[in-house]
Amino acid sequence: MIKVKKVNKSFTLFNQNNAKITVFKNLNFEVNPGEIVALKGPSGIGKSSILKMIYGSYIIDKGAIIINNKNIATLSAQEILKLRKTSIGYVSQFLKVIPRISALDVIMEPLLNSGDNKNNAYKKSIKLLKDLNIEKNLWHLSPLTFSGGEQQRINIARGFIKDLPYLLLDEPTASLDSRNRDIIINLIKAKSNRGVSIIGIFHDEYSRKKLNVREIDLNIETKH
């Protein structure tokens, strides 16, 4: 389970007259195993920031974020790296990879990095590429040349390939046509059915409904 407890987060922009932007004051919520939580609110309110705080990419000013009984805010860099490897999957909004690496290798990488054997990683990746409806002639090409929707699906495959207890999804269904959106929705459901705690940002009502999410309205949570 994920617990966000009394979290404050602000940004100080030293090079812009020390402007201080407060994003959260006393933010609290929990996500249970198997639950899908959707963060809701206008852009700029801090939806992606919440995912980044949980993943350890953003440092919080105050409070605690508890995952696996560990407080992210007090972990060292290598402890966070370990926790990510064993527990937290993160699908960012945009795919960031080194040029020249094939889609297949991009997807296999998280498995190989945690010591899975190549044959097994290959099989799992191929299955996911098929499930995600990525054409075979693209598998061995760099995803940087793919369309937005294809890149998005490669990014999802990379985030979904391992069986991790927590998943953070930053607009996984954006830039997809309805057929591919349904495929992603089913994959997310399957994760949830296996007890994965999921926090996501879903822009469309359709996805939220289909996934039967619990909504957290940041307009209410962040009034300050």
Added chain:
Amino acid sequence: MIIPLLKVTNLSKSYDNIVGCKNISMSLYPGEVLGIVGESGSGKTTLINCLSGNLEPDRGKIIFNINNKETDFLNISESEKRKFIRTDLAFVHQNPRDGLRLNVSAGGNIGEKLMSVGYRHYGNIRSLATKWVNKVEIDKSRIDDLPITFSGGMLQRLQIAKNLITSPNVIFMDEPTGGLDVSVQARVLDLIRSLVNELNLTVIIVSHDLAVIRLLADKMIVMKNGTVIESGLSDQVLEDPQQEYTQLLVSSVLHV
């Protein structure tokens, strides 16, 4: 609790009255890639030269812990130090010409590295060298050619092969993609990344290119005027920098 492979405490080095690096402390764990960024003159190269034994620091401690054997790097005899550098460390220079002998064949460059750590059987040396030339995507028909006939990207890949063939425990890289044009850069980056993953390498990489650090390094430190002003996970330092200088550095990057 895992023991750090490298633990540095209060390391300082100055050149007469000019500060090279000052009071540097850091830890590196097995399999981690650490990026060092900072402007020219910030002390990046001084730091890795001290850590790799190319420079003698004025003060501080450098402890390597490899296979449960602790080496107090600044307090061992010169001969022990030479041996340690030869077998456990590797240094990839920005300019491959600094790490290769240009009048010795490509295979010879790799072979002499193997001989330096005790390989004597010519057939073994030859087959291992061929394997590595292949691994860094140089056609094996070029193994007997002199490096002067190689392109910049090939030279860099040859230098990487020469450095990795003896399975060193810590690899230092000083701007490994610095002198290469971008298309070649991507290829060398890809090579480094795949070798890091495949061989679970522990690497310290100096670069002024934040994109290179973002793609390769797990952790990073930011240097300014010889000191470490910020450190942490690479994505954290780049996405939520806490220091004024780091914010300036990150916000100055041009996006294509």
